[in-house]
Amino acid sequence: AQSVAQPEDQVNVAEGNPLTVKCTYSVSGNPYLFWYVQYPNRGLQFLLKYITGDNLVKGSYGFEAEFNKSQTSFHLKKPSALVSDSALYFCAVREGRLGNNDMRFGAGTRLTVKP
Amino acid sequence: DAGVIQSPRHEVTEMGQEVTLRCKPISGHDYLFWYRQTMMRGLELLIYFNNNVPIDDSGMPEDRFSAKMPNASFSTLKIQPSEPRDSAVYFCATFIRGNTEAFFGQGTRLTVV
Numbered sequence: 001a002q003s004v005a006q007p008e009d010q011v012n013v014a015e016g017n018p019l020t021v022k023c024t025y026s027v028s029g030n031p032y033l034f035w036y037v038q039y040p041n042r043g044l045q046f047l048l049k050y051i052t053g054d055n056l057v058k059g060s061y062g063f064e065a066e067f068n069k070s071q072t073s074f075h076l077k078k079p080s081a082l083v084s085d086s087a088l089y090f091c092a093v094r095e096g097r098l099g100n101n102d103m104r105f106g107a108g109t110r111l112t113v114k115p
Numbered sequence: 116d117a118g119v120i121q122s123p124r125h126e127v128t129e130m131g132q133e134v135t136l137r138c139k140p141i142s143g144h145d146y147l148f149w150y151r152q153t154m155m156r157g158l159e160l161l162i163y164f165n166n167n168v169p170i171d172d173s174g175m176p177e178d179r180f181s182a183k184m185p186n187a188s189f190s191t192l193k194i195q196p197s198e199p200r201d202s203a204v205y206f207c208a209t210f211i212r213g214n215t216e217a218f219f220g221q222g223t224r225l226t227v228v
Contacts, residue, residue, distance in 0.1 A: 044206070
């Protein structure tokens with residue numbers, strides 16, 4: 001079964017600095033990879049996805065992520081962090097083949113951006 | 116579309132009582148997932164449906180948990196009897212077959228006292 005690891009429980013960055021939230025995955029086939037953000041007392045909101053094609057994908061709010069097949073990673077990045085980016089971030093993987101559509105999430109990484 | 120709708124938003128119940136959580140998926144979405152979120156265990160997949168049929172319920176923690184999807188526009192997650200360790204936020208998420216992202220409801224915060 002597919003799985004996701006987010007090695008950092010917490011990431012702290014200063015406003016204006018670049019941020020990276022790490023994610024590695026494990027699937028037996030081709031991965032569909034997703035990033036979601038969760039604000040307090042809210043559901044998860046979709047940020048971006050990688051399905052196929054260009055390894056660098058761009059999403060909402062200036063976020064981007066790079067798919068690296070050899071390292072089985074899909075790290076989330078943003079060139080300049082905002083205080084309002086502070087939230088809980090989840091990486092998710094789904095196996096890209098017919099018949100297997102369960103979606104697994106990492107444990108989440110709490111991002112804190114300090115003024 | 117109003118998105119994925121979950122009810123109730125909050126539920127407080129006494130240990131031993133039956134609890135039913137409800138989800139209305141986005142129209143046309145043929146996959147529906149139930150997740151449970153806790154501080155200790157993160158976001159756990161409990162069960163998912165495709166075209167109203169349960170596909171994988173291996174994440175359902177115990178026989179006290181059951182889920183149904185009687186039609187394409189409604190699903191329930193039932194806990195009977197409830198226990199304090201069931202306290203969590205329960206999310207429903209839906210998507211269309213293929214390479215699309217899932218959309219989440221606002222969740223139901225369950226507290227069992």
